Amino acid sequence: MTxxxxxxxxxxxxxxxxxxxxxxxxELLTAEDTVLFFYSPGFNLTRLRQRMKNSLANIQTIESVKxxxxxxxxxxxxxxxxxxxxxxxxxxxxxxxxxxxxASVEVLKSRYSSAFQEVELKETIExxxxxxxxxxxxxxxxxxxxxxxxxxxTQGSFLYHHLNQIFHTSSNANAETHSGNTASKALQRQPExxxxxxxx
Numbered sequence: 001m002t003x004x005x006x007x008x009x010x011x012x013x014x015x016x017x018x019x020x021x022x023x024x025x026x027e028l029l030t031a032e033d034t035v036l037f038f039y040s041p042g043f044n045l046t047r048l049r050q051r052m053k054n055s056l057a058n059i060q061t062i063e064s065v066k067x068x069x070x071x072x073x074x075x076x077x078x079x080x081x082x083x084x085x086x087x088x089x090x091x092x093x094x095x096x097x098x099x100x101x102x103a104s105v106e107v108l109k110s111r112y113s114s115a116f117q118e119v120e121l122k123e124t125i126e127x128x129x130x131x132x133x134x135x136x137x138x139x140x141x142x143x144x145x146x147x148x149x150x151x152x153x154t155q156g157s158f159l160y161h162h163l164n165q166i167f168h169t170s171s172n173a174n175a176e177t178h179s180g181n182t183a184s185k186a187l188q189r190q191p192e193x194x195x196x197x198x199x200x
Contacts, residue, residue: 014096015039025126029057
């Protein structure tokens, strides 16, 4: 982890394997995240650079030192292994639809699991976030649609209404507490509670 306690996440993008799809979810990353985008000589990065601009992550583009079958794959695995060996990674994700990485990932997990928290092979960046579909919701309607789409109408509706009830209960409890303490706060000349409610 970093000194601030944040998890060091690295995303190794295989530019030879559906790179446009692989970058789905890049806008979910933070300034604490690192993206290493590996590509073969001659690859045109122009369109992808535009997508990368929408991310806060530290993004590095790395051209393969050699061409040929699996050249990029080997370079990604070597880079990942070195960073783990240098204790620079907490969570690492190889982003590719190429299942050829599976064996290397399993070796790391079985022999060197104490050196990291998580190493996985995923098809897109957003697949690294268990509830990425919720993170994309910006209001209650979008949250409801996302839950129904992910879990079906019955379970999705139940989850939505359960969450809604939790936040309403929490909001009402805060309101009652605030009301009960108004007189004492006024006497103590303290400012009113300006915390935002999660569910307005």
